[in-house]
Each structure stands twice: as structure tokens, then as C-alpha cells.
Amino acid sequence: DTAVSQTPKYLVTQMGNDKSIKCEQNLGHDTMYWYKQDSKKFLKIMFSYNNKELIINETVPNRFSPKSPDKAHLNLHINSLELGDSAVYFCASSLGTGQETQYFGPGTRLLVL
Amino acid sequence: QKEVEQDPGPLSVPEGAIVSLNCTYSNSAFQYFMWYRQYSRKGPELLMYTYSSGNKEDGRFTAQVDKSSKYISLFIRDSQPSDSATYLCAMKKGYQLIWGAGTKLIIKP
Numbered sequence: 001d002t003a004v005s006q007t008p009k010y011l012v013t014q015m016g017n018d019k020s021i022k023c024e025q026n027l028g029h030d031t032m033y034w035y036k037q038d039s040k041k042f043l044k045i046m047f048s049y050n051n052k053e054l055i056i057n058e059t060v061p062n063r064f065s066p067k068s069p070d071k072a073h074l075n076l077h078i079n080s081l082e083l084g085d086s087a088v089y090f091c092a093s094s095l096g097t098g099q100e101t102q103y104f105g106p107g108t109r110l111l112v113l
Numbered sequence: 114q115k116e117v118e119q120d121p122g123p124l125s126v127p128e129g130a131i132v133s134l135n136c137t138y139s140n141s142a143f144q145y146f147m148w149y150r151q152y153s154r155k156g157p158e159l160l161m162y163t164y165s166s167g168n169k170e171d172g173r174f175t176a177q178v179d180k181s182s183k184y185i186s187l188f189i190r191d192s193q194p195s196d197s198a199t200y201l202c203a204m205k206k207g208y209q210l211i212w213g214a215g216t217k218l219i220i221k222p
Contacts, residue, residue, distance in 0.1 A: 004156070040121065040214060041121070041151075041199055041201075041214060041215040041217075042212070042214050042215070043157070043201065043212040043215075044212075045209050045210070048208060048209065055208055056208055056209055090156050090157075092156070097208050101159050101162070102157075102159070102210065103158075103159075104156030104157050104158065105156055106154075106155060106156055107154070107155070107156055
């Protein structure tokens with residue numbers, strides 16, 4: 001059983017399109033995260049939700065909009081995709097906001113052409 | 114200047130060698146210190162975490178924290194080709210983790 005799953009694993013799309021990435025965790029965790037990892041492997045936090053409430057909202061373009069329908073799911077919608085959005089997007093979860101162990105999904109590789 | 118500095122490597126060593134991976138940081142407010150391992154095309158996974166200055170050992174891995182120097186290290190003894198991966202340090206500040214850039218480690222058979 002996969003603890004943190006993401007769909008799709010690969011996403012190739014044209015500039016200007018709108019796309020969504022879905023994340024689900026079956027660990028019973030309260031907190032979920034979205035990270036962006038660039039080609040140099042640098043992980044940057046984008047958003048975090050705790051029990052469906054947004055608690056971290058880093059400086060990202062407002063073309064990125066997270067949505068948490070319940071505490072087991074955190075989706076990421078991206079409008080008007082740009083070349084610079086090409087990266088690997090990781091979803092992660094942790095037991096709570098004070099927990100150090102974050103469990104990561106396999107990543108979604110986004111390529112914008 | 115980034116809050117956490119980590120040499121991206123790559124660091125290439127022969128099998129069986131002792132590996133030393135390091136991070137420096139600038140913010141004294143950092144609490145927990147973690148090492149994550151990331152294999153190619155996979156998500157990061159937690160290897161070890163420590164809170165206080167000193168050493169913490171787990172099998173072939175030893176994590177070391179020196180808060181006075183703002184310096185953390187991960188040592189790998191008897192390195193194996195399966196240890197080849199990117200190692201990321203991370204430090205907790207408030208609700209979030211602040212990450213190093215990751216060091217790519219290659220263990221040559």
C-alpha cells in the first residue's frame with residue numbers, strides 16, 4: 001500500500017494550459033505539503049495544510065492554487081502554465097505541524113513546452 | 114545568503130570508504146536537524162534526525178550537530194553502492210523545514 005501517492009507521475013503540456021496534480025495519503029496524517037524541486041535538486045516549500053486549513057503559503061505566483069477537500073487529499077491546480085514551472089512537484093505529509101518526519105510521494109514530473 | 118548551505122557535489126568515493134556530508138546554517142532559531150536521502154526519481158525519505166548538539170548513531174550512519182558552530186554532519190561508514198543517492202539536510206523552523214541543496218553521493222564499486 002502506497003503511503004503518499006500522486007497522480008499523474010508525468011505531465012507534459014503546452015505553455016498557457018491549466019493542469020492539476022492530485023495527492024492522497026493513507027497514513028492518517030493531519031498535515032500535507034506541496035514542494036517544488038528544481039533541476040538543481042533544491043526543495044522549496046509552496047503550501048501546507050493542517051486539517052484542511054492553509055498554514056504555509058510561500059511566495060508563489062497566484063497561478064498556483066492548492067485545495068484540500070479533506071485531510072487525506074491535497075491537490076494543486078496550476079493556471080496558465082509557464083516554461084519556468086517545469087520541475088518535479090512533491091507532495092508530503094506529516095502527523096502534525098510539530099512532527100519532523102515528512103513522508104514524500106514519488107513526485108510529479110512536469111514539463112512545460 | 115541562504116539559511117542552509119550544502120555543497121551539491123557530486124562526491125565520489127570508493128566502496129568501503131567513510132563518507133562525510135555537511136551543512137552549515139545561519140539561523141540560531143533552527144530546532145530539529147534532519148538528514149533525508151533521495152534516490153533518483155524518488156521522493157526524499159528521512160534517514161535521521163537530532164535535536165541537541167552531539168552525535169546520534171544508527172547502524173552505519175552517524176549524525177552530528179554542533180550548534181555553537183552552526184554545523185551538522187552525516188557520516189556513513191563502510192559505504193555501499195546502494196548508498197549512492199542525494200543527501201539533503203533539513204532544519205525545522207516553526208511549521209516548516211528549511212532545506213539544503215542536497216549533495217549527490219556516488220559510491221564506486
